[in-house]
Amino acid sequence: IYTEVLEPSMLHGNQAPPPSDQKALPYAPIYKTGSNLLARQLFHIPPQCLQILDELGHGRFGKIFLAGTVNVSLKDLKLNEDTDRNKSILVAMKQLKPEASPELRDAFNQEIKFMSHLQHANVVRLLAVSLTDESPFIVIEYMENGDLHQFLRQLELQPNSATVSSDHISPVILLYITVQIASGMRYLANKRFVHRDLAARNILVGRDFVTKISDFGMSRSLYESSYYCVAGQLILPIRWMSTETYYGQFSVKSDSWAFGVTVWEVFMLCRSLPYSHLQDDEVIADAVKGEEREVLQKPESCPTEVYAVLRRCFVHSPQVRADFEEIYSRLFVIYKKFVEEIC
Ligand code: ADP
Numbered sequence: 001i002y003t004e005v006l007e008p009s010m011l012h013g014n015q016a017p018p019p020s021d022q023k024a025l026p027y028a029p030i031y032k033t034g035s036n037l038l039a040r041q042l043f044h045i046p047p048q049c050l051q052i053l054d055e056l057g058h059g060r061f062g063k064i065f066l067a068g069t070v071n072v073s074l075k076d077l078k079l080n081e082d083t084d085r086n087k088s089i090l091v092a093m094k095q096l097k098p099e100a101s102p103e104l105r106d107a108f109n110q111e112i113k114f115m116s117h118l119q120h121a122n123v124v125r126l127l128a129v130s131l132t133d134e135s136p137f138i139v140i141e142y143m144e145n146g147d148l149h150q151f152l153r154q155l156e157l158q159p160n161s162a163t164v165s166s167d168h169i170s171p172v173i174l175l176y177i178t179v180q181i182a183s184g185m186r187y188l189a190n191k192r193f194v195h196r197d198l199a200a201r202n203i204l205v206g207r208d209f210v211t212k213i214s215d216f217g218m219s220r221s222l223y224e225s226s227y228y229c230v231a232g233q234l235i236l237p238i239r240w241m242s243t244e245t246y247y248g249q250f251s252v253k254s255d256s257w258a259f260g261v262t263v264w265e266v267f268m269l270c271r272s273l274p275y276s277h278l279q280d281d282e283v284i285a286d287a288v289k290g291e292e293r294e295v296l297q298k299p300e301s302c303p304t305e306v307y308a309v310l311r312r313c314f315v316h317s318p319q320v321r322a323d324f325e326e327i328y329s330r331l332f333v334i335y336k337k338f339v340e341e342i343c
Contacts, residue, residue: 042116043076045069045128045139050093056146059215061108062097066090066142077127077139091127095137105136111216112138117191122184124204124214143204143212148177151205152270157301169269171301172338173209178263178306179328179335180211185259186324188213189252196250198258199240200265238283239274243290244318253318256327260296260313267302291316305334 054066068088069077077089096108115126115138128139145151158168181203188195195202195213202215238246242257261274274296275283286293295314298307309330312322322330 042112042126043078043128045072045076045130047130047132047135047137050091050139051088052093053090056092059094061100061104061111062095065093065095067093067139072128079127090142091139092142093137093139095135098135108136114193114216115140118188118193120184120187121210122180122212123187124212140214141206141212143206143210143214145205145207147201147214148203148205148211148266149200149270152200152266155269157269171267171303172335172342174266174301175303175306175331175335175338176209177205177211178266179331181213181259181262181266182324182328182331184211184213185255186328189255189324192252194250194252195255195258197237197240198255198262199237200262200270203262238280238287241287242318242321243287243293243316246284246287249318251318252323253321256313256321256323259324259327260310263306263310263313264296264299264302267299267306269301303334303338306331309334 049070049072050067051070052065052067056064056066058064068090070088071085072089073085074089077091079089096105100108112126112129112131115124119125124143125141126138127141130137130139152169155167155169158165158170181198185195185198195216197215198213202213204212204214206212237258240258240261242254244251245254245257264274275286275294278286278294293316295311298304298310302310309322309327312326312330315321
């Protein structure tokens with residue numbers, strides 16, 4: 001699948017850089033299967049225990065619904081000790097479309113296996129599954145503000161302040177969102193998982209700006225312009241990719257690069273595609289220049305110290321590029337300082 005267990009050699013970032021004469025694209029399979037992970041013990045929820053309330057969106061696998069649980073306790077969902085089954089819990093239900101190809105089914109199962117191992121405040125939780133042949137689905141945490149990309153696009157920037165309004169967001173909250181993404185990514189990196197598609201569109205936002213990493217498959221349908229097409233097929237998030245990933249070398253360090261682009265999106269309030277002045281083929285031509293490639297400029301609202309961290313994410317050599325320990329600790333210190341100044 002899209003996410004994978006990392007080779008130890010890649011974790012330490014000692015893979016050889018791509019030879020300069022190596023031809024870029026098309027490069028590699030989209031979905032790496034064969035991961036030897038086993039799904040953690042999961043709650044198998046009977047379909048009648050969910051009442052569909054609304055449609056939240058649709059992605060590669062099919063539709064995503066808002067649903068309320070019927071006769072299910074928080075304990076069943078491994079959320080806490082509460083055992084009151086009469087209280088309905090709001091959840092998101094991701095269905096695999098009936099016409100899914102065997103490859104898509106495989107990818108869906110791989111995503112389940114992968115997600116079942118993740119438990120972190122900034123990573124979307126898999127709560128239950130229903131794996132019938134006809135209509136399998138998964139139940140995940142409901143994040144009431146949807147994906148970060150559409151969430152930020154509807155907001156305007158306001159100067160730093162401790163107060164929040166429903167249609168404005170301040171730099172300190174953007175920083176709070178950023179630190180949470182870094183925290184979730186640090187967790188994934190420590191588990192040796194590579195996300196490969198970190199971008200604002202693949203992050204979900206809950207109440208009070210709680211932010212969680214999602215989409216361990218690809219959510220493309222809403223964001224087709226973010227991906228590059230080869231022979232009519234959408235495959236690569238080229239604008240989020242470090243140079244070595246153009247040669248198939250994904251690692252926790254390529255996630256660091258994508259993190260830098262994601263934070264750039266955050267401080268742009270997702271108003272622009274990265275390198276929006278370049279066409280897809282120009283992005284590719286530029287990216288394979290390696291060290292000489294264009295670097296994303298500091299968004300106006302991005303604090304200088306935060307941009308300095310982004311520059312560490314945009315280091316050409318994966319060996320030298322910042323890892324998530326460095327990213328998280330630096331951003332956390334900056335965030336703390338900001339909060340102290342405001343309060
Ligand atoms: P897929 O993995 O099938 O491609 P996604 O996970 O990308 O689908 O979901 C598509 C859209 O549905 C997202 O962009 C988001 O707006 C909405 N969505 C997905 N999961 C949730 C959730 N847990 N809570 C709220 N909205 C969600």
